[in-house]
Amino acid sequence: MLVSKLFMPTQREIPSDAEIVSHQLMLRAGLMRKVASGIYSFLPVGYRAFRKVEAIVREEMDRAGAQELIMPAILPAEIYMSSGRWDKFGSEMFRLQDRSGRQFCLGPTHEEPFTEAVRDNVRSYRQLPVTLYQIQHKYRDEKRPRFGVMRAREFVMKDAYSFDADEAGLDISYKTMYEAYCRIFDRCGLDYILVDADSGAMGGSGSQEFMVKSAVGEDAIAFCPSCSYAANEEKAPCKATEAGEPKALLNVERIATPHVRTIDELMKYMKASSKDFVKTILYSADGKIIAAMVRGDREINETKLTNLLDAAELVLAGAADIERVTGAEVGFAGPARLKVDIPVYVDLEVATMTNFIVGANETDYHLININLLRDFRPTKIVDLRTIEPGDPCPVCGGPVETCRGIEVGHIFKLGTKYSDSLGCMFLDKAGQEKPMIMGSYGIGVGRTLAAVIEQHYDENGIIWPLAIAPYQAIVIPTNATDQTILAIADDIHSQLEKAGVEVLLDDRDERPGVKFKDADLIGIPLRITVGRKAAEGIVEYKERGTGIVSEMTANEAVAKILEMTKGIK
RNA sequence: CGGGGUGUAGCGCAGAUUGGUAGCGCGCUUGGUUCGGGACCAAGAGGCCGGAAGUUCGAGUCUUCUCACUCCGACCA
Structure with a gap:
């Protein structure tokens, strides 16, 4: 190929709206151009590299016995209604209507159409297991597209779905995909780690993400340098800490704290450590108000809380709800003397504390020397906080570290969530009708390409690994x-x-x-x-x-x- | 969704406070000199100043509205 004929608009100057290296280089090297926020064209040189990644994915999927097909990108609303996701996806779904007003969407992920396809065409255990995949455009109207193709609104994803007759079969299908993914990312020249991920409220027996370690990654990972444990921060469990020496329980006192609403302000005002406080945060879980409590210096893990409550939507309670429930302005919520009886979930760590400080449920007042059980009864004491560096590893107990990562792949044991709701059944050997056991497996093709650049560049530009060089x-x-x-x-x-x-x-x-x-x-x-x-x-x-x-x-x-x-x- | 920023030539930017009809660098075209890490000289082409309305004799500049792009936040008790 002659460079004089090549459509390759390279640029000397760094485009002003690109923040991270891969985005800057992809624009400068003429690999792609932005068409709208989060929507990109790949130009010839970029598309060649893109297709290299696709080809690797395809080869390894085929090698693993998965069969390629292609579903439409545009799908009727009903397909997502039976699983409840038409509503659950909310404004993240690109929706449109045809000329007669019928509702459609641009597929954000394709569990439903794959499940329907298998449901309508597979009847017997003899036809199982089967793993199908496609390399298709996906559409998600992201709250905030950023970093070029890293978080885009239109992106190409390889999505695969496995259908098995039983759990043991799923384990095999899952492991097969896992191995294929390792080969794919190895061939792409990526340095990645595998982390335990949140499997969501829908249950399922496991989920792992393939993460490319990178400072620009949008996910936080906790990992243990002494054993091989690694997990997404939203998933990593926090062990209960040892209780200290038992201390005498002091009497509760009501302290005036005018205009002191945040933990920082409280620390200064009361000359106490943030570890002496317990913050009480009110959430609305599918419209129901609940309280969650963690130590003042900790952070509530909303994923853990969502799973605990089995909630579809978890948001911070609004000021009106807070005032109604606590009888105080925002900033003075506590577990005792609430005006309305609501569930109070308490982090494991709080159970080891004595004589702590909480909001008084009264504007401008806090309570000190509060103690669990004596002063309030928690609904449940559970792991609610987000793991932090230095916390004990859930496997070996050594201190964990944290880093950031780019999620390039996700493999997921779905179980029967979709086969139940969509009626994807088969007849087993005994003639019994059973739901198929499913798995789903995704790889972001464009994101993988960007991740490769994040790991392979110098001051002069991209350094492609031979396997995906254009x-x-x-x-x-x-x-x-x-x-x-x-x-x-x-x-x-x-x-x-x-x-x-x-x-x-x-x-x-x-x-x-x-x-x-x-x-x-x-x-x-x-x-x-x-x-x-x-x-x-x-x-x-x-x-x-x-x-x-x-x-x-x-x-x-x-x-x-x-x-x-x-x-x- | 909340808050900030920016829209002027293909790209990167100035001009705006003090309204007078648009400029710089890179890139592009032509000619010449060059030729191992983004050359030099000369001559050019290229802009309804994001859009709409308003104020004014006159708007890139002032006012209002709108659209787009972008960054930060979405942990506050």
Whole structure:
């Protein structure tokens, strides 16, 4: 391919609305362009890399026995109504109507249509297990699209769904997908970790995310350096801490705390540590008000709380509800003397505290020396807080650390959630009708591509791993008017092309510096420069990633490239 | 959803407080000199200043509305 013919709009300057490296480089290297917020076009060079990732995903899915199909992106509302998700997705779903007013949406994920397809066509255990997948555009009207293709509103996802006759079958299907995912991300050159993830209120027996460690990742991960434990922060359990020496319970006192509403203000006002306070936070869980309590310096884990309550929607209570329930302005909620009887959920850690400080349910007052059971009765004492660095590992007890990660894949044991609600049944050996046991497995293709760039770049641009480089090699004649140089470059280029290497020839009448900069920016892994020693038959071979440079004959250079790309194509 | 910021040439930006009909760098075109890490000289092309309404003799600039993009937050008891 001639660079002079290539639609590859590279830019020198960093686009002003790109924050993270992968986004900046994808724009600068001309891989993609924004069409609207969270919606992108892939241009030829970017699309080649994109298709490399797709191809790897496809090969490994096929190898794992999954069968590819394609569902429509536009789907009738009814499909999502029977599972309840038409409502549950809320404003995150792109909705539209046809000319006669029938409701449709752009599919945000395809559990329902896959389940229906299998339900309508599979009757017997003899037809199970089956795993189907597609590589399809997905649409989610994200609250806040950002970081380019990392959190987009239109994105390509490989989604797979497994259907099994029993749990043991699901375990096998799940493990097969797990192994395929490891091969996929290995081949993409990603450094990733596998973390336990929240399996949601719908139950299911497990879920794991493939995370690429990155400071720009949107998920927080807790991991244990001493054992192999790692979990999404929203999932990681916090162990009950040891209670200290038993202390005498002091008498409750009501303290005036005018205009002191936050823990920070309280610390200053009362000259106490945030660890002496217990904060009481009111939530509305599907419209029902509940209270949750954690130590003053801790954070409530809303995922854990949502799961505990089995709630579809959990939001902080509004000021009106807070005043109605506590009889006080916002900022003075506590567990005792509530005006309205509501469930009070208390974190495990609070159960080890004595004589703590809480809001008095009275504007401008707090209570000190509050004690569990003596002064209020919790509805339940459970793990409610978010894990923090230094907390004990739930497996080995050693201190955990936290980091951030990009979620590139998620594998999920669904169980019978969808097969129950959509009636996806089969007849087992005994002639009994049973719901199929399902799993679902997703990979964000664009996000994976961006994650690769986040892990493979330098100050000059992208450094593609050979397996997903849009072109594996580039031949650069330093002077486009020198016939000797041109002839050699052209010869190398056509030899490589004939041998099946994806290779560029930068035939533009540009100065060498421009060509080097572009080649580095778009991240071509292997480069042959034909220049000053061309007349002696000597060219330069250079590797983008390692920086290795050496001089050799043209034939040697061709052989070197063939050797390097062997097994890639 | 809450709060901030920005929309001026393909890209990055100035001009706005003090209204007078638009400029810089990069890129692009032509010619010449160059040619191993984003060259130089010269001559050019390119803009309903996001949109609408208003104030004014006159609006990129002032007012109002609107749209888009973007960042931060969405833990406050």
